[in-house]
Amino acid sequence: MAPKRETNLLVVGTRKGAFVFSSNDGRKTWKVSGPHFKGKNIYHLSYDRRNKLLLASVNDDQWGPSIATSSDLGKNWKISKSPPKFPKKSGFSVARIWHVEPGREDEPKALYAGVEPASLFRSDDAGESWKAYDSLVYHNTRAKWQPGGGGLCLHTILLDDRDLKKMHVAISAVGTLFSSDGGKNWEFQNKNVLADFQPEKYPVFGQCTHKLARNSSRPNVIYQQNHCGIYRSDNNGKDWIDIRNNLPSRFGFPIAVDANDPKRVYVAPQEGDFSRIPLNGKFAVWASDNSGKDWFSLEKGFPTTSYFTILREGMVSDLEDPCGLYVGSTTGQLFTSRDQGKNWSKISDGLPPINSVYVSVA
Amino acid sequence: MIKVHISGHLKDYTGNKRDFDITECKNLFELIxxxxxxxxxxxxxxxxDQDKTRLYVNIFVNGENTRDIENENTRLKDGDTVHILPSVAGG
Structure with a gap:
């Protein structure tokens, strides 16, 4: 008997709810359910493959943020009864939850959440309850942290599969931080990363990291889309190399790595710093096959005219071969490519503004 | 007995119930x-997180916004009526 084909999942967080797309024919066609949490601002929707749980950061200007989980792909949801909350003595309150990250295989119930104002939370019971990392809440430089355009948010959590104690986080506009002791202590990792909106152009911290990505087959190599450039680190974040080269803009939000080729990396350049729309009114994903030495555009199938923004969670790659890519726009269009970006097609049109796309298999 | 009416937005927490009778609360915080x-x-x-009323939530005791009284310390007594409602946010 032929093995049962896995279901490809594409889960989408939007400004007005969550949508779950699934494909049982190798990503050719997609069925959709949603909106879940109609009207709520879903900054990030992800899937915990270990526990078969959808994870939603549910933001509500009136009733505050929470995290919800679903074990049946969105039919029923469980809202955390003890959501991320700052300690009383900190004086902070969680304004929004930006990112929910499943933990590693060897920490089966662990989840991580990045919030605004910038901090990291961890759950050890698959999202029932959450605890802040005091090391960031009371970080000795915290008083000098400045918000980016979206707020002072911890939006990226890059876990190291080789070592449960190692992880990177990124904060706008503080930069990249690394912990090698399970989050007890953090060091800034912003060497050679430009922050030309600061008086000092290469400060220890104060950079506006937009997103980090790595391919687990070359785990010491990390790619970074920053407000002020595109970077690669070959030594797990200690030093960064400017790899903008022939890209048409240094500005963009997301960055993604090909699942099968660790030297192939994808970005979504936008006109910076403030307009944040495609260059010349035409969106294209750009790719490099040599770790960022040179870049080429991938635009076949995208609209001939486009003035949307792709937010930091708005582009992701899957683990299939050839690698698939998914792009969600602030005008509610959801695009996919099943051939490493060579050809693009639209999965959905007219969704609410898309905050995040995330792929997995169930 | 204090009568409490909550917004329909919160009914996911209350099994669709919106009206309650609560006894023996000295103040609003105790009631919550x-x-x-x-x-x-x-x-x-x-x-x-600091136990302050969320910015876009309004709580009324006998029709008066608790922000104009003593916020979460607003005293309560038998016969009071409490409404917990979202503000009208938007244009």
Missing amino acids: EKLNKMFPGIKDRILD
């Missing part, structure tokens, strides 16, 4: 704590 014992998690929707 009692609600939270009945419906775990509802407090976090009404108050922020």
